[in-house]
Amino acid sequence: MKQLYSPSNLCKYVLFFCLSTVLLSCKQDHQPEKVEVEPTLKEAYKNYFLIGSAVNDNQISGKDSLGVQLIKEQFNTITPENSMKWMYMEPAQGEFNFEMADRYIDFSKKNNLVFIGHNLVWHSQLAPWVNEIKDNEELSNSLKNHVQTIASRYKGKIHGWDVVNEALNEDGTLRNSLFLEKLGPEYLTNAFKWAQEADPNAELYYNDYNMTKPKKREGAITLVKNLKEQGAKVDGIGMQAHWSLEGPSLQEIEESIIAYSELGVKVMITELDVTALPNPWDLEGAEVSQNFEGSEFMNPYTEQLPDSVSNQLAKRYRDIFALFKKHQDKISRVTFWGVNDGQTWLNNWPIENRTNYPLLFDRQFKPKAAYHSVIQVAKDSTL
Ligand code: 9MR
Numbered sequence: 001m002k003q004l005y006s007p008s009n010l011c012k013y014v015l016f017f018c019l020s021t022v023l024l025s026c027k028q029d030h031q032p033e034k035v036e037v038e039p040t041l042k043e044a045y046k047n048y049f050l051i052g053s054a055v056n057d058n059q060i061s062g063k064d065s066l067g068v069q070l071i072k073e074q075f076n077t078i079t080p081e082n083s084m085k086w087m088y089m090e091p092a093q094g095e096f097n098f099e100m101a102d103r104y105i106d107f108s109k110k111n112n113l114v115f116i117g118h119n120l121v122w123h124s125q126l127a128p129w130v131n132e133i134k135d136n137e138e139l140s141n142s143l144k145n146h147v148q149t150i151a152s153r154y155k156g157k158i159h160g161w162d163v164v165n166e167a168l169n170e171d172g173t174l175r176n177s178l179f180l181e182k183l184g185p186e187y188l189t190n191a192f193k194w195a196q197e198a199d200p201n202a203e204l205y206y207n208d209y210n211m212t213k214p215k216k217r218e219g220a221i222t223l224v225k226n227l228k229e230q231g232a233k234v235d236g237i238g239m240q241a242h243w244s245l246e247g248p249s250l251q252e253i254e255e256s257i258i259a260y261s262e263l264g265v266k267v268m269i270t271e272l273d274v275t276a277l278p279n280p281w282d283l284e285g286a287e288v289s290q291n292f293e294g295s296e297f298m299n300p301y302t303e304q305l306p307d308s309v310s311n312q313l314a315k316r317y318r319d320i321f322a323l324f325k326k327h328q329d330k331i332s333r334v335t336f337w338g339v340n341d342g343q344t345w346l347n348n349w350p351i352e353n354r355t356n357y358p359l360l361f362d363r364q365f366k367p368k369a370a371y372h373s374v375i376q377v378a379k380d381s382t383l
Contacts (some may be wrong), residue, residue, distance in 0.1 A: 041360075041371075042076040044378035048328040050114055052077030052335035054271065056343065060103050066365045067339045077114035077159070079270070079335055080104045081345075084117055085125040090146055093129050098153060105157050116270075116335070117154065119162035119207065120147045121191045123177035136182045143179065143187060144194050151198035160203035162238060162270070163195045164188055168208055172219025188223070192232035207238030207270055212248040212256045224263050236332065237263070238270035242346075244279060245309075245316050250323055257323075261330035269324065271337040273358035274370075275346050276305060276313050299354040313357065314369035321377040340365055 045051045053071060055078045058064040071078065082088065083100040090096050108115040121143065133139045151161065167188060169175050179187040195204050206224060210216050220237065227234050237260045260267045278298055301309070324331055338344040342363040346356040360371040377383055 038372070038375055039378070041074045041374065044375050045334075046076075048325055048378070049331045050077045050333040050335075051075055052079060052114070052116070052333060053339050054079050054081040054118075054335065054337045055104070055107075055339070056081050057083060057100060059339070060100070060107050064343075067343070070339055070361060070365055071113075072111050075113065077116060077333055077335060078104075078108055079116040079118045079162075081118075081338065082125070084150075085119065085122065086130065086146065087125050087127045089150055091127050093142065094145065096149055096153075101150075101154070105154060109157070114159045114333075115157065116333075117150075117158045117161040117202075119165040120150060120195060121163060121167075121179065121187075122165035123175065123179065124166070126178075131178060139179075139182050140187070140190070143183070143191065147191055147194040148198045151195045151202065155199040156201065158199065158202050160205055160236065161195055161199070162207040163192050163204045165207045166209065167206075168216055168219045168223065170210060170213065170216055172215040172217075172222070174219075174223075185226075189227055189230040189232045192227055192234060196233045203235035203266070204233055205236040205238045205268065205270075206234060207240065209240040209242055209271070211237070211239040211260075212252040214252075217256050217259060221259060221263060224260075224265065228263075234265055236266035236268050238268045240271035240337075241269045242271060242273055242275075242337070243316075243320075244275045245312050250319055253320070254323055254327070257327045257330055261327075266332040267327075267330045268332055269334040272320075272334060273337045273344060273346055274313060274316055274320075276301070276309055276357040277346075277354055279350075298351055301357070302355045305357045310357075310369050314373040317360070317370040318373040318377055321374050322383045325377055325383055336360065341368075 041051045052075045055067075055071060056064075059067045059071060060083075062068060080101070083104060088097065089101065105115060107113070130139070130142065133142060147163075151158075167175050167177065167180070174180050174185060174188075183190075192204055195202070206220065206227075208216070208220060211220055224234050224237065239256065239260070257267050278300065305313070324334055336359055338359055340361040340363060341347075341357050341359050344356055344358050346358050347354055357368075360368055360374060362368050
C-alpha cells in the first residue's frame with residue numbers, strides 16, 4: 001500500500017494520465033474523414049449491363065501500362081479496335097495471321113474480360129487481294145473460309161461476334177459493297193450461318209453506325225427480320241454510337257433501342273464516343289472515307305477543353321446513360337470506342353490531327369467530369 005502512493009509512483013500516474021489524454025485527443029483530431037470512394041464503371045453498372053472498351057495493340061503488348069491498368073479497373077468487356085479485321089487476319093488469300101488475335105484472347109481470359117470479336121465481314125479494312133478476285137464462286141468460298149476459319153479457331157473463347165459490320169446505306173438500303181455486288185444479299189445470311197456452324201454458342205451480331213436514324217433503323221430492322229426468316233441466328237444489334245453533343249436526340253436513341261429490342265434481340269451500344277469538336281458539315285456516323293482539310297477554326301481546343309464544353313459533355317453523357325439505365329432490360333452491353341482521349345480515332349476523323357475529347361478519361365488517364373456524371377447516374381436511385 002505504501003508503495004502504491006510513493007512519490008515516484010504518483011509521478012508515473014500523472015505522466016500516464018497526461019500522455020493518454022494527449023494521445024486520445026490526437027486520435028480524435030486525426031480521425032480519418034469519411035471519404036466516399038467512387039465505384040469504378042464496371043462496379044457502378046454491374047446490375048445493369050456490361051461495360052467495356054475498344055483496346056489496341058499497345059495495351060495488349062503492355063506498352064501502354066496505364067491504359068492496361070484502367071482497362072482492368074474499369075471494364076468487364078473488351079473489343080479489339082483493329083487487329084481482328086480482315087486485312088490483319090488474312091493478309092494473303094488462305095494465309096491467316098492469328099498471332100495478335102491470340103494475344104487479345106489471352107489478355108481477356110487472364111483478366112476475366114468478356115471478349116467481343118470485331119469483325120468477320122466488312123467492306124472496309126479488307127485485304128487488297130479480296131478486291132482482286134474476279135470469280136464470284138471464288139469470292140464466296142473465300143468469304144466462307146474467312147468466317148469459318150476464324151470463328152472456329154476461337155470457338156468457345158469469344159462471347160459474341162460482330163459478324164457483319166456496316167452493310168447498310170443511310171437510306172436503309174443495302175450498301176453496294178463488293179460482297180453485295182458479286183454475291184447478292186445472300187452473302188449476309190451465309191455469313192451468319194457460317195459463323196453459327198463454326199461456333200454455335202457464340203452470340204452473333206449485326207453492327208452499324210447511325211442506327212438511330214429512322215430510315216437506317218427501318219433498314220436494319222428489315223435486314224434482321226430477313227436474316228431470321230432465312231434461318232440465320234441473330235442474337236443482337238450493335239448500335240455503334242459515334243455521337244456528338246447535339247445529336248442524335250434522346251428521343252431517336254430511345255425509339256431505336258425499343259424498336260430493336262422488339263425484334264427479340266439484345267441491344268448493344270458497341271462503339272460509344274461523343275465528339276466535342278466543331279462539325280460544320282453535320283457529319284454523323286463513321287464513314288471512314290469522308291475526310292476534310294483541317295484549319296485552326298476546326299481544331300479550337302489544342303491545349304485543353306474549356307470548362308463550358310467539358311460541362312456540356314458531362315451533361316450529354318449523363319443524359320445518355322440515364323436513358324441506357326432506363327432501358328437496362330433491353331441493353332446487354334455498353335462499350336466505349338477507346339480508353340482515353342489521346343487514343344481515340346476521332347483525333348483523325350473526319351479531319352486529321354485534331355485534339356478531340358470524346359471519352360471518359362483524359363490524356364493523362366484521369367477521369368473527366370463526364371466520368372463522374374456517368375457514375376452519378378448509376379448511383380442515383382431516382383433514375
Ligand atoms: O477505331 C478504328 C480506327 O483506328 C481505324 O483507323 C478505322 C479504320 O476504318 O476503324 C476504326 O474503327 C471503326 C470500327 O472498326 C467500325 N466502326 C467505325 C469505327 C470508327 O471508324
